[in-house]
Amino acid sequence: MDIYKHSVSLDIEKCKGCTNCLKRCPTEAIRIRDGHAVIDPERCIDCGECIRVCPYKAKKASYDRLDVLNEYKYKVALPAPSLYGQFDNLDDVDIVLQGLLDMGFDEVYEVAKAAELVSSYTRKYLKNPDIPKPVISSACPAIVRIIHLRFPFLCKNIMPILPPVEIAGMEARRRALEHHPELKPEDICICFISPCPAKVSYVKNERENWKSNIDAVVSIRDVYFELIERMTRCESPTISTEAGMIGIGWASTGGESSAIFNDRYLAADGIENVINVLEQIENSDMPDLEFIELNACNGGCVGGAMTIANPYIAKARLQSLKRYLQVSPNFVMADEEIPQECFSEDEIKPNSAVTLLSDNRLEAMRMMAQIQELQDMLPKLDCGFCGAPSCNAFAEDVVKGEAKLEECIPLMRNLNRSAQQDGGNDEAGSIGGKT
Amino acid sequence: MISVDDTVKFHFDVDGENFSSAGEASIIMKKSLRQLGFPQNVIRRVTIAMYEGEINMVIHANGGQADVEISPDEIKIVLEDSGPGIADVDLAMQEGYSTAKDNIRALGFGAGMGLPNMKKYTDSMEIETEIGVGTKITMTVKT
Numbered sequence: 001m002d003i004y005k006h007s008v009s010l011d012i013e014k015c016k017g018c019t020n021c022l023k024r025c026p027t028e029a030i031r032i033r034d035g036h037a038v039i040d041p042e043r044c045i046d047c048g049e050c051i052r053v054c055p056y057k058a059k060k061a062s063y064d065r066l067d068v069l070n071e072y073k074y075k076v077a078l079p080a081p082s083l084y085g086q087f088d089n090l091d092d093v094d095i096v097l098q099g100l101l102d103m104g105f106d107e108v109y110e111v112a113k114a115a116e117l118v119s120s121y122t123r124k125y126l127k128n129p130d131i132p133k134p135v136i137s138s139a140c141p142a143i144v145r146i147i148h149l150r151f152p153f154l155c156k157n158i159m160p161i162l163p164p165v166e167i168a169g170m171e172a173r174r175r176a177l178e179h180h181p182e183l184k185p186e187d188i189c190i191c192f193i194s195p196c197p198a199k200v201s202y203v204k205n206e207r208e209n210w211k212s213n214i215d216a217v218v219s220i221r222d223v224y225f226e227l228i229e230r231m232t233r234c235e236s237p238t239i240s241t242e243a244g245m246i247g248i249g250w251a252s253t254g255g256e257s258s259a260i261f262n263d264r265y266l267a268a269d270g271i272e273n274v275i276n277v278l279e280q281i282e283n284s285d286m287p288d289l290e291f292i293e294l295n296a297c298n299g300g301c302v303g304g305a306m307t308i309a310n311p312y313i314a315k316a317r318l319q320s321l322k323r324y325l326q327v328s329p330n331f332v333m334a335d336e337e338i339p340q341e342c343f344s345e346d347e348i349k350p351n352s353a354v355t356l357l358s359d360n361r362l363e364a365m366r367m368m369a370q371i372q373e374l375q376d377m378l379p380k381l382d383c384g385f386c387g388a389p390s391c392n393a394f395a396e397d398v399v400k401g402e403a404k405l406e407e408c409i410p411l412m413r414n415l416n417r418s419a420q421q422d423g424g425n426d427e428a429g430s431i432g433g434k435t
Numbered sequence: 436m437i438s439v440d441d442t443v444k445f446h447f448d449v450d451g452e453n454f455s456s457a458g459e460a461s462i463i464m465k466k467s468l469r470q471l472g473f474p475q476n477v478i479r480r481v482t483i484a485m486y487e488g489e490i491n492m493v494i495h496a497n498g499g500q501a502d503v504e505i506s507p508d509e510i511k512i513v514l515e516d517s518g519p520g521i522a523d524v525d526l527a528m529q530e531g532y533s534t535a536k537d538n539i540r541a542l543g544f545g546a547g548m549g550l551p552n553m554k555k556y557t558d559s560m561e562i563e564t565e566i567g568v569g570t571k572i573t574m575t576v577k578t
Contacts, residue, residue, distance in 0.1 A: 153475050279462055282479070283486050357470045361507055364471045368443045 007062045007200035008046050012036050013056035019384035021050035021059060026271040027149065031397070032387035034404075035305040042354050045151065045384040046198040047142040047271050047296040048305030057140055061197035061306055066226065072189035072215075074180060076172045077105040078165065081112040081243070081251035082195040083220050084321055085314030087231065093248070093321055098237035102230040103223075107179075108239060109172035111192070112247030115164035116330035119246055119259035121338045125161060126260060132156045134266070134281065134289040137256055138344065139163045141202035142296035143274060151278045160344050165192055165199060166248065167342055169213030191216040193223050195304030196297065201251065210345050219306040235333050246328040252315040253300035258291040259328070264288065269295040269303070357400070370399045379410040442506045449477065449489050449514075451498025456543075460483040460501050461486040477578050481510050484574055487549040488514040488540040494539050495519065496570065512557075512574045528554065 015036040022030050022037065029043035030050065037050075037058070050059045069075050077100040084093050097108045118139070126135060138144055138159045147154050162170075169190045176188050181319035192214045194200055203212045249255030257265040266289055268277045274294045281292070297303035299311030307314070332338070357364040374395035381391065386407040397403035406412060445467065447460035465482040473481075485501065492499040496518020504511040521527045528550050535545025554560045557574040564570040 113452075153479055279465075282465075283458070283461065283482060354468045355466070356472045359472065361472055362441075365441065365505065365507070367445045368467060368471060369441075372443070 004041060005201060006039070006044050006046055007197040007204065007205050007301065008039065008043055008044060008048060008051060009060060009062055010037055010039060011058045011060060015054075016056055016058070018055070019383060019389075020053045020055060022054045022384050022387070022389050024049050025389065026148065026275060028210060028389050028393050030389070031402075032384070045142045045145040045149070045296070046196075047146075048197050049296075051197070051305040055110070059199065061219065063194065063197070063200045063219050063222075063306070064191075066218055066222055068216050068218075069189055069191060073187035074107075074176060074183055075105045075189045075191060076107045076109055076111055076176055077103075077316055078111050078168050078190060078192040078214065080165070080193055080195050080199075080220065080301060081115065081248045081318075082304060082307060082314065083193055083223070083310045084112075084248060085251055085302050085318040086220060086224055086309045087228070087309060087317070090231075090317065090321065092149040092237070093241040093243075093325075094237035094239060095231050095234050096227065096240060097239045098234050099227040100223075101239060102234065103226050105191070106228050107172070107176060107302070109168055109175065109190075110241065110243045110247065111164050111168045112241075112243030112250065113330050114168035114171060114247075115250040115256070116243060116247040116259075116328045117167060117332070117342075118161060118164045119250075119256065119328065120331040121161050121342060122159065122291070123260055123262075124338055125159060126262070134292045135159050137291070137293045139256060139293075140198065140295050140301075142198040142271070145198075146271075146296075147278065150275075151282055154278065157281075159336065162342050162344050165194075165202070165214070166212060168192075170341065174192045174265075189215045191218060192423045193218055193220055195220050195301045195307045197305060198296065199304075207345075220291070220304070221306050221308055224308050241325070242329065244326040244328045244330070245322045247330065248318055248322040248325070251318055252302050252311070253293065253295050255300070257291060262290055265291040265293065267293040267295075269300050270298045271296045283307070352414050357396075367399050371395045374398055374405070377411065378408060379414070381410055383410065385404060385409045442504050443467075444505075445501075445503040447501040447503075449492050449498045449501055449516075451493050452537070453491060457490050457493040458486050460489055464503055468505070468510075473510075473578055477576060481512065481576050484553045484556045484576070485512055485514075485537065487552045488512070488572060488574075490544060491549045492516045492518070494535055494544060499569075507577055508578060510576045512576075513571065514574075515569065515571045517569040520568055520570055521564045522566060524562055524564065524568065 017032045017035040022032060026049060027043045027045055029040045030037050051061060071080055084096055100108050136157045138161060144158060147158060174188050177183060194217050200217045203214045203217050246259045253269040254267045257267040268274050299315055301316040303311035357367045365427060369407045375392055378391040388397050394403060398405050443522060449460060450456055461482045464485055465478055468478045468481060485554035499516030502513045526532055530551045531547040533545045533547035537544045553574060558577045559575045561573045
């Protein structure tokens, strides 16, 4: 597997080695080793769940600092629609956009605008009779990644159209060069203001034959404090939003689905719920659906780990903000095709290497038999003292040679007790897999 | 190295009292088959056949036992319950035929596709059933 650049990382100094993140990681990517958490880069989907639950703020998202912008001549802000929901008593999106200009951006290209184009492309794409249904949204990178890792059979259902943020980057770059033909491509910084670490990873990972149009990704949190003081001083904005209700609706779960203008959709959020839904789709135990919108964060993008406001409060604010906007000013005409450049070049390939016990089937079977044997022996407390999220995960770690059976403290204690009762018969040395 | 006739076995008690856990065993099997590196279409066939069987045992027989035996070239699934038995197997195998109650149908089950799907997704399926005693279904999927 290619090396995937993650944007969720750990501050070892702050990590106490507690079990909060261990228990909450939806892909069991975390282990506690030598007193602190270790994230398995192959399993991590950058959902940010560990950032939210860490009581010591030891987990953090990596993204660009605002001063990276100083390196460029011409700066274009790409605000995520979730940014608009962060502010109390805001009644006009234009004030946010003006605030971005006042912060030093030369131009703003709203991701909400590109989202409306994606909605329009989606409606067109769904009319194609030859595509695998239900079509799964490609907007949330954590979802796309978990499908690669855990639901390989559903890879073909992922919509092959680029997510709004990337189309916004492409259009923003084109527009900047049109307005300012004197600029060289390297003078321009297309800067996405992101609600979550997963989108940072999406941008920062270059694939074969593909590089994102986005040059920098900053967090909503950092931008918020810069914006808020400028926004309070703003009286009459000189810029108006180019997005409508649909584009802004993408910020929370259900917004993207409602834009397909068809009630045969499902919209789910929260990574646990999403995994359940994916399990059921894979079992083909689903009503006849056209479209599935899945968001890793509670509430959708407004729940991203790099936002400020509570996701449900942000959603309520967005409802009133979008009330008097046009439905969707951005769309393609019925006779227009989806532009070829908006299709994802990425061939979505299932990646089973993460789940596989061994390349050799017989060896894998032998390991599985050992895992079962260990699982029967372990106390089933899922206490996490061993550093694995559950007894079952620990049994797998032991058989894979990544942990030692002695690390199971309850088991050792019980064996000690029975050894004392039986007059010393050390059973522990004779069981377990590789040590 | 283990010899070819070696197998990995799984046993599940399918809880008839708890409808919300129905389908759990097939999800565990899916994960295990993936860890063993079976091809995706094999995994899919096994999990669908097993899921349908599990749901049937919960709906009709107040639960039962599921045993899966994995060998390198074949996966065998045995589902056994002490339910009411199937009165007319040929009729039960027809698509759309179901004796599920309305409350079960309201949940989206009982479409009469359970047994037909189990047959469709497996390479062999054998039903042994006796009224008032129970039903045993043995299915195999070649890998």
